[in-house]
Amino acid sequence: MRILRAIAAHPTGRIGAGIILLYLLLALCGTIGFTPHNPLQQFRIDRLQGPSATYLMGTDLFGRDTASRLMVGIGQSFLIAFASVGLASLVGTIIGLLAGWWGGWLDGAFMRSMDVLLAFPAILLALLIIAIVGPGTFTSVVAIAAVYTPIFARVVRGPTLSLKRREFVDAARTFGSSERYILTRHLLLNLVAPLTVQVTLALAWALLTEAGLSFLGLGTQPPAPSLGLMMSEARNLMQQAPWLLVFPGLTIMLGILGFNLFGDALRDILDPRTQRRTA
Amino acid sequence: MTSLLSVRDLAVGFGRDAAEKPVVRGISFDLAPGETLALVGESGSGKSVTALSINRLVDFGGGRITGGTMAWTRPDGSTLDLAQADERTLLGLRGREIGMIFQEPMTSLNPVHTVGAQIEEAFRLNRGLEGRAASDAAREALDRVRIPDAAQRMKYYPHQLSGGMRQRVMIAMALAGNPRLLIADEPTTALDVTVQAQIMALLAELKAELGMAMIFITHDIGLVAGIADGVMVMQDGVVVEQGRLDTVLDAPQHDYTKHLLGAVPHFTGGQAVRSDHRRETGQQPAVKVDDLVVRFPIGGGWFSRDAGAIHAVEGVGFDLVPGETLAIVGESGSGKSTTARAILGLTEATRGAIVTSPGRHGRPVQMVFQDPFASLNPRLDVASLLAEPAIAAGMRVDAALRQRMVQLLERVGLPEDALSRYPHQFSGGQRQRLCIARALMLNPDVVVLDEAVSALDVSVQARVLDLLIDLQHEFGLAYLFISHDMAVVERIAHRVAVMYAGQVVEIGDAASVLAKPRHSYTKRLIAAVPGIERRRQRYDVDTTPVPSLIKPKGYEPAPAEWVTAGEDHLVRVE
Known part of the structure; x- marks a missing residue:
């Protein structure tokens, strides 16, 4: 509650939260079928119509309503982005925390395997995984999660290394606090700020990666709508129907902006040292 | 005699409203050639800003001189107003006419260049010396600051030198341009007391040799007595008292000066030790440490394992x-x-026995750390911080526990509503009280206080010491009080153990050890303690190096031999 109020008071956090809320609302409507038109229905007479009162963002080559398809597409993209980042942050945090805390050969083994994953460009790695497993929503989640896990592991390991040498960890040891207590209360709690920033940034990247995969035809499969897929289909019609490219593009851009603004605001608010300035 | 520097009504501000809200204002003083002025004040009093304004380094920290004049007499007799001087003129002035040394010699030296190269650079910039001439001058400079084997040390990197050596190198660099004024900003605060005495002695000697004036900034009014001619006491950006050394120290006029002089713990050589406790014969010890040895192996890489060990204790x-x-x-x-950490189990002891009183459950030994900012997790509120030892001991967080927290908070002088606050909302002294309360949560027998008051301002320090003594009476606590500050030790200790190079060299009754030190190191340590009574006293420049703690594999020292020097006073044979 306190955090929500603080975000509402934060100048850019408000904008970011507003964008994300709007997207969530649109995605919800799209998912439960509350769209202006059926996103899959082809209005053959109204092919390649520009934006109008009937079709807010125009129609595509098959006469499908762009606005409706975007709403469903946002839902699909968000689902994959949230699931993959959730998975990546969970696995990455555990790996980074344990590697930093225990050190030694375990640290080496964990972090070198993370380095291997990091060595591949994001899209290429995701492509590789999808090529092996086959396209689909679940595969996309796993592929994107695999791409961003090493980043979380690194983001967590660095501070863990410095935190475990801090005096309050020594103090906890003198009380006889359990390892689990130290890891959760002393380390993880101090990692909240870097993790939230990383999660929001990763959400933005994951949105982009998902769009990229769909654009290449390896993410969401047609006829189901998706932001990347819509841009891919619109590519050849750029001259005749620019709205088909502009609206999905703007949607992706605005979404990424929203997550970034939201992340910055969260970081300001969650850090107790800056609390007084924002609250 | 004409003055070297004459400051009138100086005001310095920061940021946008620099003129409206000056950080430092109304500063006026005169400094004659060869004279030393001490600037004294607690943290935040504006003493460093004042000093940095003189060579205008304050400009780089976002500060602006908003009023006043600083008339500097140049070598040719002309005067220059430093407050108005442009950056070009100042560049020629810094290092050549006004030198400066800082508090932290490690961060002021560049870690990737040898000290020789850095001193040579100073000579190149300030005197235009090149090649051979520069390196000769650098070696002479190191000789002048009494660094043994100067030619060898030229090739050392800063991390290979001790703190005292690094500060000497800084002084050598500051003197490269033969400045007529040296600004020393807390030059000995980061150093040990015997090293501090050496640096002070060195500064006094150099001052006499070179006839340079000095502005000496310190929070420790006790240090001033040995070196200054004039004293200026600052508080909240204004000068509250200034005058000759003897006048200010003997007849302070302003309340703040009196307060500072009163708060400084005086070291009296064992005359003011506590007499509120006597050992009874056959008393069961709360903790007994026997033949504690801590060694850290030095890994020599993959091919040469066990190159030796650091014999820390x-x-x-x-x-x-x-x-x-x-x-x-x-x-x-x-x-x-390291001894303290080994007793707490934070560092593994190589061997030795640590026996606490029999029949005691849980953890009878607790610890309070030096830095109250680092030893409290900034993200937990006070209730969670205090509950931690209880949770670790398997207790439930219930009303009774909360009751105990409130009681302890009240006992250490913190309000009850502190429970829901976070560490950053407290001052350093209050945080240390919190740490003390936390250490007492489980009713320990022994509290290890590792430099527990060293990070606090002197007036806060005195109150925390009083609290510790009260708590000791109330709960019958045994304290293991680790400190480098002899005056504080004299105030709180019943017995004293002196450690040198990992070994106890002298142990016994505080009055006896402090008044009649027998071991050469204890003597040196006690002789180095500064104090306002020790006015213009010359310390000897002593460069005895500490024996290396790195010993080859399998090395075992000879067993210690002790001689008795009193009823409860043992001295290690040297």
Whole structure:
């Protein structure tokens, strides 16, 4: 509650939260079928119509309503982005925390395997995984999660290394606090700020990666709508129907902006040292 | 005699409203050639800003001189207003006419260049010396600051030198341009007390040799007595009192000066020790440490394992009865903190026995750390911080526990509503009270206080010491009090153990050890303590190096031999 109020008071956090809320609302409507038109229905007479009162963002080559398809597409993209980042942050945090805390050969083994994953460009790695497993929503989640896990592991390991040498960890040891207590209360709690920033940034990247995969035809499969897929289909019609490219593009851009603004605001608010300035 | 520097009504501000809200204002003083002015004040009093304004380094920190004049007499007799001088003129002035040394010699030296190269650079910039001439001058400079084997040390990197050596190198660099004024900003604060005495002695000698004036900034009014001619006491950006050394120290006029002089713990050589506790014969010790040895192996890489070990603590033994304070004194690297960490189990002991009183459950030994900012997790509120020892002991967080927290908070002088606040909302002294309360949560027998008051301002320090003494009476606590500050030790200790190079060299009754030190190191340590009574006293420049703690594999020191020097006073044979 306190955090929500603080975000509402934060100048850019408000904008970011507003964008994300709007997207969530649109995605919800799209998912439960509350769209202006059926996103899959082809209005053959109204092919390649520009934006109008009937079709807010125009129609595509098959006469499908762009606005409706975007709403469903946002839902699909968000689902994959949230699931993959959730998975990546969970696995990455555990790996980074344990590697930093225990050190030694375990640290080496964990972090070198993370380095291997990091060595591949994001899209290429995701492509590789999808090529092996086959396209689909679940595969996309796993592929994107695999791409961003090493980043979380690194983001967590660095501070863990410095935190475990801090005096309050020594103090906890003198009380006889359990390892689990130290890891959760002393380390993880101090990692909240870097993790939230990383999660929001990763959400933005994951949105982009998902769009990229769909654009290449390896993410969401047609006829189901998706932001990347819509841009891919619109590519050849750029001259005749620019709205088909502009609206999905703007949607992706605005979404990424929203997550970034939201992340910055969260970081300001969650850090107790800056609390007084924002609250 | 004409003055070298004459400052009138100086005002310095920061940021946008620099003129409206000056950080420092109304500063006026005169400094004659060869004279030393001490600027004294607690943290935040504006003493460093004042000093940095003179060579205008304050400009780089976002500061602006908003009023006043600073008339500087140049070597040719002309005067220059430093407050109005442009950056070009100042560049020629810094280093050549006004030199400066800082508090932290490690961060002021570049870690990737040898000290020789850095001193040579100073000579190149300030005197235009090149090649051979520069390196000769650098070696002479190192000789002048009494660094042994100067030619060898030229090739050293800063991390290979001790703190005292690094500060000497900084002084050598500051003197490269033969400045007529040296600004020394807390030059000895980061150093051990014997090293501090050496640096002070060095500064005094150099001042006499070169006839340069000095502005000496310090928070420790006790240090001023040995070196200054004039004193200026600052508080909240204004000068509250200024005058000749003797006048200010003997007849302080302003309340703040009196307060500062009163708050400084005076070291009286064992005359003011506590007499509120006597050991009874056959008393069961709260903790007994026997032949404690801590060694850190030095890995020599993959091919040469076990190259040797750092013998951090070597055969340390003592006991501590309830209600008693044993102070461990020594310098950084003497093994006193490692001893404490080994007793708490934070560092693994190579061998030795640590026996606490039999029949005690849980953890009878607790610890309070030096830095109250680092030892409290910034993200937990006070209730969670205080509950931690209880949770670790398997207790439930219930009303009774909360009751105990409130009681302890009240006992250490913190309000009840502190429970829901976070560490950053407290001052340093309050945080240290919190740490003390936390250490007492589980009713320990022994509290290890590792430099627990060293990070606090002197007036806060005195109050925390009083609290510790009260708590000791109330709960019958035994304290293991680790400190480098002899005056503080004299105030709180019943017994004193002096550690040097990992070993206890002298142990016994505080009055006896402090008044009649027998071991050469204890003598040196006590002789180095500054004080306002020791006015213009010459310290000897002593460069005895501390013996290396790195020993080859399998090395075992000879067993210690002790001689008795009193009823409760043992001295290690040298």
